[in-house]
Amino acid sequence: MAEYSFSLSTLWYNIVQQLCYNPQEPLMFSSGLFWVLIIIFLPIYSLVKSRRTMMAIFVTLFSLFFFYKSSGLCFFFLLATSVVDWALAQYIDKCKKRAMRKLALAVSLLCSVGMLVYFKYANFLLFNFDAIVGRNFQPLDIILPVGISFYTFRTVSYVVDVYNKKIPATTSLLDYVFFLSFFPCLIAGPVVRASEFMPQLHENKAPTREQVYGGMWLIMLGIIKKAVFADYIAQYVNIAYGNPTGYSGVELLMAILGYSMQIYCDFSGYSDMAIGLGSMMGFNLGVNFDFPYRSLNVTEFWRRWHISLSFWLRDYIYISMGGNRKGKLRQYVNLMTTMLVGGLWHGAAWNFIIWGAGHGLALCVHKFLMPSLKKIPDNIVVKFISWLLTFSLVTLLFVFFRADSFDTVWAMLCGTVTRFDVAYFPVFLKVRYTWCALMIIIFAMHFVPKDFYNRVRTWYINSWWICKFIIFLVVVQLVIEFSSADVQPLIYAQF
Amino acid sequence: MKKPIIGVVAILLLGLAVFAGLSFWGDGIDIGSTHFKTGSFAENMLTPPDTATSAAANVEDSVKKANVRQPLDTTSKVILFAGDSMLEGLGPRMAAYATANGHTLINVIWYSSTTEIWGRGTRLKERIEEFHPDFIFISLGGNELFVSDIKKKRQKYLNNMLEQIGDIPYVWIGPPNWKPDTGINDMLAESVAPGSFYLSNGQHFDRAKDGAHPTRQSAAAWCDRICKWVMDSSYHPIKLEVPVEAKGKCKTIVYQPEV
Numbered sequence: 177m178a179e180y181s182f183s184l185s186t187l188w189y190n191i192v193q194q195l196c197y198n199p200q201e202p203l204m205f206s207s208g209l210f211w212v213l214i215i216i217f218l219p220i221y222s223l224v225k226s227r228r229t230m231m232a233i234f235v236t237l238f239s240l241f242f243f244y245k246s247s248g249l250c251f252f253f254l255l256a257t258s259v260v261d262w263a264l265a266q267y268i269d270k271c272k273k274r275a276m277r278k279l280a281l282a283v284s285l286l287c288s289v290g291m292l293v294y295f296k297y298a299n300f301l302l303f304n305f306d307a308i309v310g311r312n313f314q315p316l317d318i319i320l321p322v323g324i325s326f327y328t329f330r331t332v333s334y335v336v337d338v339y340n341k342k343i344p345a346t347t348s349l350l351d352y353v354f355f356l357s358f359f360p361c362l363i364a365g366p367v368v369r370a371s372e373f374m375p376q377l378h379e380n381k382a383p384t385r386e387q388v389y390g391g392m393w394l395i396m397l398g399i400i401k402k403a404v405f406a407d408y409i410a411q412y413v414n415i416a417y418g419n420p421t422g423y424s425g426v427e428l429l430m431a432i433l434g435y436s437m438q439i440y441c442d443f444s445g446y447s448d449m450a451i452g453l454g455s456m457m458g459f460n461l462g463v464n465f466d467f468p469y470r471s472l473n474v475t476e477f478w479r480r481w482h483i484s485l486s487f488w489l490r491d492y493i494y495i496s497m498g499g500n501r502k503g504k505l506r507q508y509v510n511l512m513t514t515m516l517v518g519g520l521w522h523g524a525a526w527n528f529i530i531w532g533a534g535h536g537l538a539l540c541v542h543k544f545l546m547p548s549l550k551k552i553p554d555n556i557v558v559k560f561i562s563w564l565l566t567f568s569l570v571t572l573l574f575v576f577f578r579a580d581s582f583d584t585v586w587a588m589l590c591g592t593v594t595r596f597d598v599a600y601f602p603v604f605l606k607v608r609y610t611w612c613a614l615m616i617i618i619f620a621m622h623f624v625p626k627d628f629y630n631r632v633r634t635w636y637i638n639s640w641w642i643c644k645f646i647i648f649l650v651v652v653q654l655v656i657e658f659s660s661a662d663v664q665p666l667i668y669a670q671f
Numbered sequence: 672m673k674k675p676i677i678g679v680v681a682i683l684l685l686g687l688a689v690f691a692g693l694s695f696w697g698d699g700i701d702i703g704s705t706h707f708k709t710g711s712f713a714e715n716m717l718t719p720p721d722t723a724t725s726a727a728a729n730v731e732d733s734v735k736k737a738n739v740r741q742p743l744d745t746t747s748k749v750i751l752f753a754g755d756s757m758l759e760g761l762g763p764r765m766a767a768y769a770t771a772n773g774h775t776l777i778n779v780i781w782y783s784s785t786t787e788i789w790g791r792g793t794r795l796k797e798r799i800e801e802f803h804p805d806f807i808f809i810s811l812g813g814n815e816l817f818v819s820d821i822k823k824k825r826q827k828y829l830n831n832m833l834e835q836i837g838d839i840p841y842v843w844i845g846p847p848n849w850k851p852d853t854g855i856n857d858m859l860a861e862s863v864a865p866g867s868f869y870l871s872n873g874q875h876f877d878r879a880k881d882g883a884h885p886t887r888q889s890a891a892a893w894c895d896r897i898c899k900w901v902m903d904s905s906y907h908p909i910k911l912e913v914p915v916e917a918k919g920k921c922k923t924i925v926y927q928p929e930v
Contacts, residue, residue, distance in 0.1 A: 190715060208690075208710065215683045222676040388675035392682070414817060418850050422882035456679065607928070641678055648682050652690060656708050 195245075202322055203245035204363075205395075205449040206403040206655070213238075214453075221457065228380045232354045235457075239359035243323070246363060250321035253291060254357055260287050261331045262345075262352040265338040269345035277339060284335045292328040295320050300524035323363045325521055327356050329488055334370040336492060343371045351377060360453040364446045366464040366484035376459050383458035389637040389644070391455030394448045396651045401445030403655040405618050409438040412611050417578060420587035425596030426604055428588055434611070435578045436571045437618050440468065443482060469570075469622045472562040473549075474538040477570060489518050507543065512536040522577070527585070531576040538569055687712075711823060740866060741840075743908045747772075751802055753779040753795060754810030757847070760890025761810055761897075762923065768898050770919030772910045777802050778921050783928035785814045790828025796835040798924070806909055807839050808897075812846035812855045813883065821854040829862050840907035841867055844897055848872040849883045866906025869897055 194209055203210055217238055224230040243251040264284040271277050293301075299315045306313040334355075337343045346352050354377060361368050383391075416423050416431030423431070444465035454461040464483050471477035478486045494514040500507040512533065519532015542549075552558055579585040605612050636644065693700065694712040701707075752758065752765055762778040769776035779798055781788065789795055789811065799807075809832070818824060843863045845856050848871070856872050874896070877889040885893055898911035 194715070208712065208715075211683060212687060215680060215687060218676055218680050218683075383675070385675045388679055392679055411817070418817065419882045422880070456676075641681070644678070645682050645685060648686050649689060652686060652710075653707065656690075656710050 197244055197248040199248070199319075202247070202363075203242055205446065205453070206399055218456070225380070225382060225458070229350070231380070232350050232377075235359075236350065236354045236357055239354075239357035239362060242359040243321075243357060243362055246322040248319075250319065250324075251357075253295075253321055253324070254327060255353065257288050257291065257327065257331055258353045258356045259349065260284065261335050261356075262349050265335050265345040265352075266347070268335070268339050281335060281339045285332065288328050288331050288335075292324055294318070295324055297520075297524045326365045326367055327362065329367045329485075329521075330361075330369070331356055333367070333488060333492060337369070337371055343374065346370070346374060358454075358459075360450040360457075360459075361461065364443070364450065365482070366447055366450060366461055367488045368461050368484065369488075372462065373459070381458055383456060386637055387455045387458060390633060391452040391457075392644070393633050393636045394452030394455065396452075396648065398445040398448030398450075398452060399651060399655060401441040401448065401618075403445075404658045405614050406438050406441035406445055408658050409434050409441070409611065409614055409618075412608065413438055413578070417580075417584060417588065420584060420591050423591065423595075424600045425592045425594065426598070426600035428592040429596070430604060430608075430612075430615075432571060432575055432588065432592065434615060436469070436567075436574050437615055439574060439577070440465070441618060447482075467622050467626075469567055469619070470563070471566050471570075472559060473566055474535065474542050474569065477566060478535070478539070485518070485521075489514050493517055508540045511539050511543070515539065527576045527579060527582065531573050534569075534573040534576065538573075740905070741907050743902065743910065745910045748774045748806045748909055749802060749804045750774050750776045750806045750808065751779065751798060751804035752776060752808040752810070753789075753798065754781070754808075754844070755784045755813055756780065756782050757810045757813055757844075757884065757890075760885050760887055761844070761894050762921065763887075763918070764891040764894035765808070765898075766919035766921035767914040767917055768894070768911050768919065769921060771914030771916060772912055774806075774909075776919070776921040777804070778923040779926070780923065781926040781928075783814060784811065784926070785828075786811060786825050786832060787828045790825075790831040793835065794926070795832060799835065799837075799839065804839060806907070807836055807841035808844060809836075809841060810844040810846075812852075812859060815855045816846060816848060816850060816852040818855070819853055822858050825855075826858060826862070829858065833862065833864075840909075842869055842897070842901055842905055842907075843867060844869045845871045847874065847876050847885055847893065849876075849878060864906065866904070869900055869905075 201207075220234060221231070224234050240251050240255075243254055261284050264280045268277050268280045268284075271280065295318055298318060302316065303313045334343075334352075338345045346355075351374065355370055355373055358368075358373070413431050413434045416428060417435075420428060447464035451461045451464065462484060466480040466483065468477055468481040471480055494510050497510040497513060498506055499510060502510075513536075515532045515536030516529060517532070518535070519528045519530070522528045522531070575585055575588055579588060636647070690710045691712040693709045696709050699706050699708045750765075750769055752762065754761075758778055758780040762780065765778070766776050768774075777798070781794070815821065815825065841864075843859055845859055845868060846852070848856070852872070856870060860868050860870065871893065874893070876885040876893065878884065879886050884890070895913065898913075902908050902911050
């Protein structure tokens, strides 16, 4: 047993440190501290739930604290965005003059999108501008508030929907801050829209047993995906992408495949946790990932991958630009523009733009070939080829998403082709068997029928409390085991 | 609503109690032949604040302290040289140094090893008891360049290794970084005795095909710099004059990776 000397001052100091903003340790759903806070949060939430204003104040304060723990004083920007957009939406809703409404919408978009552009893209734009004019680039000292891309998209959708008279503007500022700062969706989505969220807030229904335990089930799935699968797979991926010239073709191929699985587990795991938390609080936040690697074409992929984001892009960019209503050529331009924005939204770098462009191009090609593709018989061989092509394309484009430079992209792809030797496969399997097992599991899980998942979920909800407790212990132990397990970068020196 | 919420809170609360309690066991618990790791709740809550300064300051501090050095020891030594695959490059050149200076060298290469792998067991102590070295070189850390939260994960193993070394004079050779590390050099600089840490990070290395290990030639030049530093700047200087012969004698023990 380890020796710890108990000191009240040390304990107090450590508690305060845990509750203060630390840029090195943002508060994540997969961290122990978050769950300690949830133990305090949930009973209070259930007590104040029936009194809507009290509940809204309590959850908003908790959400702001959550944002402070992740981004420090940047939570003031979130508050500023909330107040400005709430006020402008009120004005847009009441104003009869079209020009003034348009002006208010423009001001709102300028403020919210402007803030996003400044924080996220200022250095990228400056870098490119300086490169064009041949000036030395001096980066601005800007801290990117965590989750700004997500809450900006949420507030944009709200103001645009009010402008289009799809929803009425909310009269309560508290409700709007509640919506925008709602902590389950704050850091990494889903991009929930006011039209779906506000009615639930107004109804303020108490969560059912199915929602509470169904949420718990989703949270545990999410934690396993994020903290066990994604984080463990990421270690090898990081090592290979960090030094692509040092690895064989097989090792690089596995890293490329690994990243596809890592990013899926990471994104969807975090989404699952967010949706599960929302469900426990009585909110339905929708589905954000629907087995994307089952897709048989790239259009289907975008209906299954990060659904709230891709539907947001579809509704507020693609359709706003005319969608498919203005002819084939215009449709392709709209698709490309939408996917370029989607790429840039993920990060301020050229590799994200290329990634978006790749998907845009693939969507255009798919739309173009659609009439011919419909004539091909829909049998199992065709389905398999379609799946393989889609998965390969998505995986290939993720190389651009992951690599820190085009040199790395080149080194990864060239190394995979030129140094490929099948004989390395058994060695790789033998040496990195845990990693391979995790890859196989997550891949296989994609092809288990949905019914099976629903049955297991229902079983969990209806199971005895002790079963739930044991499952929870197993999940946490798995997280502890894998979070401290490291993948070795060097197996042998290769003289 | 309250009943299921109470159920969930009870799961979380009891779970917290279980894992917080287990975290007092420190490293982990062995049940039968299975080792279960424990969380870091107790460590996070009851460990006094970390007052450590930056690595650069520590290295500087270490060098300053080492200014009060032992005099050059010119007697023949039994040198134990233990570490990871970097020894493949350093070992042959160190053997040339050992032979030329009248020392006996034992190289112990544990492929793919880390401070955790060495510090979890007693292999280092066993080799010390077997060969009774009066000087030790450790070259370890290349496999830990990218370990996140390294102090939390590895400090205890490093301390365990240093305990196994005990009072025997030693030099810890830091890894030859091919990418910025996540803190291994900082941790070593803070923990290793004054004048006993050789910082390799920042030096120029020609790399082998794998992009990580120095080439044989580059590793030999690295070894030359290490030996010069040991004689000129370390706390326990021993005789390591540049050899005339390129080769030397040594005993080599190899352990396979533990992955």
